[in-house]
Amino acid sequence: MLAKRIKPMALQARRLYVETMFQFMGRALQAVSEVDRSVQEEARALPDGFLFEMTVMPNGPKLVVEHQGDGRFQYLTSEPPRPVDLSIQFKHIAHAFLVVSFQEKTSVAFANDRMLVDGDIDRAIRMTRILNRLEAFILPKLIAERAVKEYPQSLGLPEKVLSAARIYLKVATHFVETARAS
Template sequence: MLAKRIQPMASQAKRLYVELMFQVMGRALQAVSEVDGEVQKEAQVLPEGFLFEMMVMPEGAKLIVEHIGGGRFHYHGDSAPRAVNVSIQFKHLTHAFMVLSFQEKTSIAFAHDRMLVDGDVSYAVRMTRVLNRLESFILPKIIAKRAVKEYPDNLHLPEKLISAAQIYLKVATHFIQTARA
């Protein structure tokens, strides 16, 4: 009886968590593309105006970023100005929650068919590398190890701390700007 009452609340909590994480990740993708040369190098290969989406099927939370040139991303929130080029789609809210709460690595989620890629797979692979790089920066090592296939052994603490501080500052600033607007 109690479980039945709790279930909708748990589902709602999952939904809110995934929405919040997408908002943080979207802003963090924009931020990391402004501070990290490696991410810029990865993103530069993408066409200018390239739109990348992560979403929960069928009509759940989503994040959309655009490559605006020079390896920089712009976060569009949950609405795309035009059709997206590559979409990574979680089959269910639970699968998105498992990945975004670091219970399942992104690479494992792909291997477990939790997600679909719609669009050019090579760009999706590239965006996955960008996401891995971002997670390695912004998450404590112990949690990042649960999120990425392999934590980069050349990412040392000073670089990680400085980059993470810059990214979090930019994310916070973006949140405030959005709230004011």
């Protein structure tokens, strides 16, 4: 009897966690594109107005960012204004939870058939590299090494700490601005 009550609560908790992480990651993608030249260079190859979404099927949480040009992303807090160019879709909330709680690398989740990619595979790889760079900055090295395919060897502690502080500050500022607008 208790197990029947706990299972829905656990599913709701996972959903809330994934939703919160998607909001954070969307804002963090915007922030890292403002502070890191490597991310800007990687993103410059994307067309202006390029829409990227990460979502949980069928109607789960999602994050949507738009490439504004010059290597910068804008996090969209609502539905995309038009069809997205690239969508990474987790097949179940439990699969998304494994990835955004850093228990499973994105590449492993893809290999285990836990997610789908709808769009140009070259752009999906580019976005994955951007997400990996973001995670390398904002996560402690021990966790980041578990989360990304390859931790950047050239990322020294001073650069990591300074960039992480700038990213977190921008994310916090964006959360406050969003709350004020509501």
